[in-house]
Amino acid sequence: MNLPPLDDEPARLAFEDALLQHDPAELFDRAPCGYVSTSPDGVIVAVNQTFLSWTGYTRTELVGNRSFQDLLSPGGRIYYDTHFGPMLAMQGTVREIAMELLRQDRGRIPVLVNAVMDAHPDDRPKVIRIAVFDATERRAYERELLRAKKAAEAAEHRAVTLARTLQATLIPPRPPDIPGLDVGACYRPSGKGDEVGGDFYDVFEIADGDWTAVIGDVAGKGAEAAVVTAAARYTLRAAAVRTTLPSNALITLNQVLLADHFERFCTAVFLRLRRHGPAWDIDMSSAGHLLPLLRRPDEPPRAIGQPGSLLGVLDALTLTDVALRLEPGDCLLLYTDGVTEARRGSEFYGEDRLLSALEHYRGMAANDLASALVAEIVDFQAGLPRDDIAVVAILVPSPEV
Amino acid sequence: MDVIRRHNVSVGGREKAQPVLFAHGFGCDQRMWRFVTPHFERDYKVVLFDLAGSGAADPAAYDPDKHCCLDGYADDVLELCREMELSDVVFVGHSVSAMIGVLASLRAPELFAHLILVGPSPRYINDEGYFGGFNESDIVELLDSLDSNYLGWSAAMAPVIMGNPDRPELGHELTDSFCRTDPEIARRFARVTFLSDNRSDLPKVTTPTLILQCRNDAIAPVEVGEYVQQAIPLSLLTFLDATGHCPHLSNPDATIKAIDAYLDHHQPT
Numbered sequence: 001m002n003l004p005p006l007d008d009e010p011a012r013l014a015f016e017d018a019l020l021q022h023d024p025a026e027l028f029d030r031a032p033c034g035y036v037s038t039s040p041d042g043v044i045v046a047v048n049q050t051f052l053s054w055t056g057y058t059r060t061e062l063v064g065n066r067s068f069q070d071l072l073s074p075g076g077r078i079y080y081d082t083h084f085g086p087m088l089a090m091q092g093t094v095r096e097i098a099m100e101l102l103r104q105d106r107g108r109i110p111v112l113v114n115a116v117m118d119a120h121p122d123d124r125p126k127v128i129r130i131a132v133f134d135a136t137e138r139r140a141y142e143r144e145l146l147r148a149k150k151a152a153e154a155a156e157h158r159a160v161t162l163a164r165t166l167q168a169t170l171i172p173p174r175p176p177d178i179p180g181l182d183v184g185a186c187y188r189p190s191g192k193g194d195e196v197g198g199d200f201y202d203v204f205e206i207a208d209g210d211w212t213a214v215i216g217d218v219a220g221k222g223a224e225a226a227v228v229t230a231a232a233r234y235t236l237r238a239a240a241v242r243t244t245l246p247s248n249a250l251i252t253l254n255q256v257l258l259a260d261h262f263e264r265f266c267t268a269v270f271l272r273l274r275r276h277g278p279a280w281d282i283d284m285s286s287a288g289h290l291l292p293l294l295r296r297p298d299e300p301p302r303a304i305g306q307p308g309s310l311l312g313v314l315d316a317l318t319l320t321d322v323a324l325r326l327e328p329g330d331c332l333l334l335y336t337d338g339v340t341e342a343r344r345g346s347e348f349y350g351e352d353r354l355l356s357a358l359e360h361y362r363g364m365a366a367n368d369l370a371s372a373l374v375a376e377i378v379d380f381q382a383g384l385p386r387d388d389i390a391v392v393a394i395l396v397p398s399p400e401v
Numbered sequence: 402m403d404v405i406r407r408h409n410v411s412v413g414g415r416e417k418a419q420p421v422l423f424a425h426g427f428g429c430d431q432r433m434w435r436f437v438t439p440h441f442e443r444d445y446k447v448v449l450f451d452l453a454g455s456g457a458a459d460p461a462a463y464d465p466d467k468h469c470c471l472d473g474y475a476d477d478v479l480e481l482c483r484e485m486e487l488s489d490v491v492f493v494g495h496s497v498s499a500m501i502g503v504l505a506s507l508r509a510p511e512l513f514a515h516l517i518l519v520g521p522s523p524r525y526i527n528d529e530g531y532f533g534g535f536n537e538s539d540i541v542e543l544l545d546s547l548d549s550n551y552l553g554w555s556a557a558m559a560p561v562i563m564g565n566p567d568r569p570e571l572g573h574e575l576t577d578s579f580c581r582t583d584p585e586i587a588r589r590f591a592r593v594t595f596l597s598d599n600r601s602d603l604p605k606v607t608t609p610t611l612i613l614q615c616r617n618d619a620i621a622p623v624e625v626g627e628y629v630q631q632a633i634p635l636s637l638l639t640f641l642d643a644t645g646h647c648p649h650l651s652n653p654d655a656t657i658k659a660i661d662a663y664l665d666h667h668q669p670t
Contacts, residue, residue, distance in 0.1 A: 040651070074539035075544070076543075078620060083429070085651075099546065
C-alpha cells in the first residue's frame with residue numbers, strides 16, 4: 001500500500017479518515033453498483049441499497065418474495081433461461097450481460113450484469129452473486145452503434161445490387177442471334193462481383209448482314225469507371241452508324257473521352273462484320289487493346305491486326321484498319337486483360353496458355369468456348385479473379401456435311 | 402462431410418444397446434446434458450449432437466434456406482439417425498428440440514421408440530383460446546436482447562467459437578464460448594423457435610411420449626405442458642421438482658429418475 005508521506009499532515013489525516021469510513025457493510029449497501037444474492041433457483045436472499053434505489057422496490061418486496069428473473073423484461077427473461085442460467089450452471093460465471101430491469105413503477109433500467117455461482121465442496125450450487133451496473137447511457141450509445149451497423153449493412157447491400165444492375169447494362173446478357181454467324185460471350189466480374197468493373201463488350205446490327213462487335217476496357221473500377229464505360233459503349237454504337245471505318249469510330253470515342261474530361265483511358269477493339277456468302281468480311285482496328293486471336297482449321301491460333309494508341313490520352317492517334325475474311329470453320333477471339341494477366345502466385349496465365357486452350361477447345365460452339373475459357377481462367381486463380389474477365393468468340397460455322 | 406463432423410456428434414455408453422439421442426435447446430449446445438448423460442451410458446448407447454448453427458457444429462452445416470423452419474432441423478435429425486444407422490431411438494429433446502423431435506417422428510415414425518420432451522412448447526405466443534406465455538412484443542424484445550448481447554461477439558472470436566477440434570489449446574476459450582453463436586444465426590434461430598406453431602402436429606404423433614414439466618418454467622409454463630399432453634395421443638406428463646426451463650441443469654437427479662421410471666415401465670422386456 002502506498003501511504004501518504006508522514007510529513008504531509010493534511011493528506012495523512014484525510015487518508016486516516018477515509019480508512020475509518022471503510023466498512024464492509026457500508027460498502028455492500030452503498031457500493032456504486034447493485035448487489036443481489038439469490039438461491040440457485042434465483043430467489044433473492046439479499047440485496048443492497050443501491051439496487052433498491054435504482055429499482056424502487058423495498059427490501060421486503062424482494063427478499064424471499066421474488067426471483068431475479070421476475071425483475072427482467074419478458075425478452076430478458078427468456079435470455080436468462082436460455083443463456084444466462086445455463087452459462088452460470090455450466091461455467092460458474094457470466095460477464096457483461098446486457099439486460100433491462102423492471103422497476104417497481106414498471107419503468108425500465110438498462111443494466112450490465114456480472115454473476116458468479118458459488119458451490120458447496122461437493123459441487124452443489126450454493127448461491128448466485130450478481131453485480132448490476134447502470135448502463136443507461138452506454139446502452140443508448142450501443143443502440144446507436146447497432147443502428148449504424150445495420151444502416152451500413154443495408155447500404156452495402158444496396159451498393160452491391162446497384163453495381164450488379166449497372167454491370168448488367170454494360171454487358172449484354174447474351175449476344176444476339178446472327179444468321180450465318182455463331183457468336184458467344186462470357187463475362188466474370190472480379191472478386192465476389194460486388195464492384196463494377198471496366199470491361200465491356202457489345203454486338204449489334206447496323207443493317208442486314210452488317211454487324212459490329214466491340215470489346216473494351218476502361219481503366220479502373222467502380223462508379224466513375226462505369227460512367228466512362230457506359231459513355232464508351234454508347235459512343236461506339238452511335239459512331240458505328242455514321243462511319244464504316246473502324247478507326248473512325250475509335251477516333252470519335254477518343255474525342256468524346258477527351259472533350260468530357262473523363263480522365264480515364266480506355267482500350268478497345270472495333271470490328272465491322274459483313275456477310276459474304278458463307279464467309280464474313282472483317283474490318284477491324286485496335287486502340288491499345290489486346291489483339292484478337294484468329295484460329296483457322298489447319299493453322300495454329302495467332303494474334304492478328306496492328307496495335308494502336310490508347311484512347312482518352314492524346315489528341316493524335318495512331319490506328320490501323322486491318323481487313324480479313326473469315327471463312328467457314330474460322331474463329332476469332334476477343335478478350336480483355338483479365339484473361340492473360342490472370343495470376344497464380346507470380347505466374348501469369350499469359351497468351352501462350354490462351355493459344356493452347358484455343359487449340360484444345362476446337363470443335364466447341366462459340367458460347368461453350370467462351371464459358372470454358374472463362375472457367376479455366378477463374379480456376380487458374382483459385383476461383384477468385386483479381387480483375388474482371390470478358391471473352392467474345394466469333395465463329396463462322398462450317399457447312400453441314 | 403459426414404454427420405459426425407457436421408453435427409459434432411459424440412457417442413458414449415454401450416455400442417450395441419438401444420440409442421438415446423439427446424438434442425439441446427435454443428441458446429447453448431450438447432454440453433447442457435452433461436449432468437444427465439453419464440447415468441444413461443450404463444444401459445444405453447448415448448448419442449449427443451449440436452444443432453446446425455449451434456455449439457461446435459460445422460458452420461457449413463447451417464443453411465438459411467433449410468433452417469428457415471423447424472422441418473429443416475427435423476431433417477437433420479433423420480439424416481443423423483440414418484447415417485449412424487440408429488433405430489428404436491429414444492429421442493430426448495429439450496425446449497425447441499422437443500418440437501424438432503415431434504416433427505422427425507412424424508416423418509419417420511419407424512425410427513423412434515419413444516419421445517421424451519423436456520419443457521416442450523408447440524407455440525410460445527398466446528393465441529385465441531391458447532396460452533403460450535408470451536406476446537409478440539416479448540419476442541421482439543428477446544431479439545433485441547440477443548442483439549445487445551452479441552455486441553461482444555466479435556469477428557475475431559468467430560474462428561475460436563465455430564469449432565477447432567484440431568486445436569485443444571483453445572479449450573479454455575471454448576468453455577467461455579458456451580452459449581455463444583454467430584449473432585445472425587442466433588437471431589434467425591430465435592425467430593424460427595419462438596414464432597413457430599406446431600399445435601396441429603401434436604395429434605398426429607404415434608410414438609409413445611413422455612413430457613417432463615418443471616414448476617415455474619417461464620418459457621414453457623405448466624399450462625403448455627398440459628396442452629401438449631392432451632394433444633399427443635400416447636403421452637404421459639411428469640412434473641419435475643425443478644424450477645426454470647432447464648431441469649437437466651437445475652435438478653439433474655430428478656430428470657434422470659423421471660426418464661428412468663418411464664423407460665423402465667414402457668420398454669418391452
